[in-house]
Amino acid sequence: MTNGDGVEIGLVDLFDGGVRRDPAFMATFARTAEQLGFSGIWVPEHLMFFDHYESAYPYPNHPSADDPDKLESHNKTVGDKAQVEAAEDQGLLDVQQTAAELCAATTRLRVGASVMILPVRNMRTLHRELQSLAELTGGRFDLGVGVGWSSEEVTACESDFRTRGRRCTDYLADLAGGWGSAVSGVDRPAPRTLIAGHSPAALKRAASVGTGWYPYNLTISEFTEHHATYTRLLEDNGRDRADQHAVAGVRYTGDLAGLRQFVDRYAEAGADGVNISLRLGDDDYAETMAEVSDILGLAR
């Protein structure tokens, strides 16, 4: 479901495989989001965490709630390197199983990867997993795709860090071209494939082999600028922007009352959807979701 301006509102949150967020919690969380009119829940992926990274976290700043044309920083740094926002001993369940679980508890809610680290996968087994997931979720899974920013993680997954971008593009082309051949008796379209990032390579990839674009923590002016590039690249490839899906992902730490205006700015800049990371609390998520739904006019 969308807000009054037709923008899909997603929630970025995580399920850590801990005691508190057990399967019953996940089901209630998903049903609550669905009933309150959110379009989807988007879950991050890391296969692992490290105590310290030599690779800098690329999204340490997020648009200010008061003025989404300004950035503010929320992440810790070690030396001059920004570190990922994660708890010590942070857990993350497998993205696809999380999606299957949340969709099993709901009927309309979409679940997206925010984002899957594609280049470390075996594309042949992933194709089967994605086709299975399309069937189990009734086509409600969205594939957000990243190339991975941590060389530590990509290397530990037995993959070459340097060539990960090229692999990602090749995999997506293969997936689109061969979709449907891994599981028989399933007739579901390929998932929406949203390419994360705003580097020239990411924009080029989104415009050539994605069905959408999913930048994270861009200011309004950055979003506008990169969205224009994305649109131009689509045109160069003979593809219609109207057939694609651009979602602005944002970490939001301000007063919830400001969300309406905040979301509207991204919609005006061309976003079809806005995914908001609020880091909802275990005990008060339902109240926060209800407040956000009310502010954005999501519930019908």
Added chain:
Amino acid sequence: MEHGLASSFRADGDGLPDRIAEAARAAEDAGLASWWSLGEREAALHRSLDPVLGLQCVARVTDRIRLGHSGELAAVQPAAVRAKQLASLDWFAGGRLELGLDLGEPPEDLVDPAAPEADHLDRALDRVLAMRSLWTQRRAEHTGAHVSFTGVSALPRPVGDRVPRTHLRALGTEALRRVVDQVGAPHGWLAWRETPEQVGAGAARLASVLGDAADGVRLTWFVDLADLADARAALSGMSARVDELVAVVDRVPTADDIDRVVQA
């Protein structure tokens, strides 16, 4: 002796998640000890649903039945990717996951085209050890010919930070020696759709490599549902001690299929 079933998650017809859930509840209510997925090899051959995602549907609606992956091809997926998926499945199953390793040559259509060429058994065993590190160490470390990492935190780990019980699809003597040398003796031995004679020969190979320790290895015999009655009849004359008899059903089991497993 215990009884279980192994199911294909073939996607024929509508309402697949509901059909899996219904069958899973029925299997648990009927008192079956285990529900196994097909192996990766069979799932690829029949182009059926992903075994792990299928087992998750079974886990969601059951509390007691043991969940087995009957043929994990450790050679085809990166250890850290697979460790996360299997640990997550175990978490959803509340610690009921058991893992059957298929260490035979993987089918061509599952081999990762991006992975460097390597001896498949060598790579699979390296990955098994890497997964065990991720599953049991708070800051995991592994150095192998194919996989290396240090200081890794991969949560959730399987329930109890344990290595899920590991079964081996029957192997030849030489491969079995390599397996035992590198990753230790298995918890169980899976005789996948073998004749009584093949089951006996497999148990003999296991004994030749493990000696007396082979007595402690659980033997699970998978037979097609249509052959279940014959298999039961053959048990008393077999040289091997079968601990668990599992009926292989080539679809999501119907109520009738489950009745047939129970009655046999």
